Amino acid sequence: MSDLSLERAAPRGMIALRGDFDSLAGPCREITGADLPAPLGAAGEGRALLWMSPDELLLLCDPGDVGEVLARLGEALAAQHHLASDVSDARVVFTLRGPGVRDALARITPCDMRPGRFHVGQVRRTRLGQVAAAIRLTGDAAAEVYCFRSVGDYVERLLATALESANRERVAL
Amino acid sequence: MLLLTCPACGVAADETELAPGGEAHLTRVGPDGDDASFEGYLFQRANPRGVHFERWRHVYGCGKWFHAARDTATLEVFGTYSAQTTAPPDDILDKIKARRPGWEGNA
Numbered sequence: 655m656s657d658l659s660l661e662r663a664a665p666r667g668m669i670a671l672r673g674d675f676d677s678l679a680g681p682c683r684e685i686t687g688a689d690l691p692a693p694l695g696a697a698g699e700g701r702a703l704l705w706m707s708p709d710e711l712l713l714l715c716d717p718g719d720v721g722e723v724l725a726r727l728g729e730a731l732a733a734q735h736h737l738a739s740d741v742s743d744a745r746v747v748f749t750l751r752g753p754g755v756r757d758a759l760a761r762i763t764p765c766d767m768r769p770g771r772f773h774v775g776q777v778r779r780t781r782l783g784q785v786a787a788a789i790r791l792t793g794d795a796a797a798e799v800y801c802f803r804s805v806g807d808y809v810e811r812l813l814a815t816a817l818e819s820a821n822r823e824r825v826a827l
Numbered sequence: 828m829l830l831l832t833c834p835a836c837g838v839a840a841d842e843t844e845l846a847p848g849g850e851a852h853l854t855r856v857g858p859d860g861d862d863a864s865f866e867g868y869l870f871q872r873a874n875p876r877g878v879h880f881e882r883w884r885h886v887y888g889c890g891k892w893f894h895a896a897r898d899t900a901t902l903e904v905f906g907t908y909s910a911q912t913t914a915p916p917d918d919i920l921d922k923i924k925a926r927r928p929g930w931e932g933n934a
């Protein structure tokens with residue numbers, strides 16, 4: 655059985671954005687077309703914003719656009735105390751697909767993966783095995799996992815093991 | 828298993844997603860303090876069996892510090908609250924008194 659699939663996603667442009675959300679909202683809307691996400695949420699299609707903490711967002715864009723986006727942010731926020739930094743190389747993204755995706759992730763994270771507790775569209779920074787990672791549920795049977803590149807091989811094997819065991823013995827969450 | 832709800836992001840985080848920060852609401856002893864009070868500030872902790880106030884950091888999540896009030900013997904959590912305070916808020920104290928009628932507070 656191989657209902658669940660795991661793939662290392664193509665490189666993405668990622669910009670760490672820290673500052674007062676009131677001052678970040680305007681420039682972020684202009685750049686991504688989306689309003690700031692609610693806590694633990696994500697916003698935007700294509701260019702997207704992930705909520706990381708009460709004063710931090712992760713802006714996703716095409717790798718080739720990072721320079722332009724950073725320049726626009728720097729200009730728009732010149733008078734504000736903020737941080738906008740290209741962290742595209744810091745993290746890798748894995749895409750998981752298949753009906754047992756919640757079950758597979760629940761095997762390796764303390765995060766509550768049940769549908770009533772983890773909604774589609776939500777982003778949870780948590781622990782996977784022994785390392786920090788973020789889980790973004792992009793659909794009922796699809797998720798993205800973000801982790802630091804330095805532990806990318808570990809997380810890839812960890813996810814593969816979780817998917818394999820979930821494929822073998824499916825548990826409904 | 829200990830679950831604490833991080834007041835900064837609202838996540839009910841597992842103990843393994845958190846870093847412990849020790850006893851809460853310590854009074855910092857500065858350069859004017861004598862050796863004995865500085866030693867106390869550095870090394871002496873309450874370590875009660877029962878109601879306790881602690882600092883925790885949501886290190887695998889939003890990264891923010893917060894406070895928690897819990898029972899060290901039963902692991903009952905009375906509540907969590909902002910890190911930006913020097914004393915437990917009244918609603919937390921009320922919850923503790925409701926559950927532990929004889930509790931006099933940690934002197």
Ligand SMILES: [Zn+2]
Nearest residue numbers: 833836885889
């Ligand atoms: Zn948090």
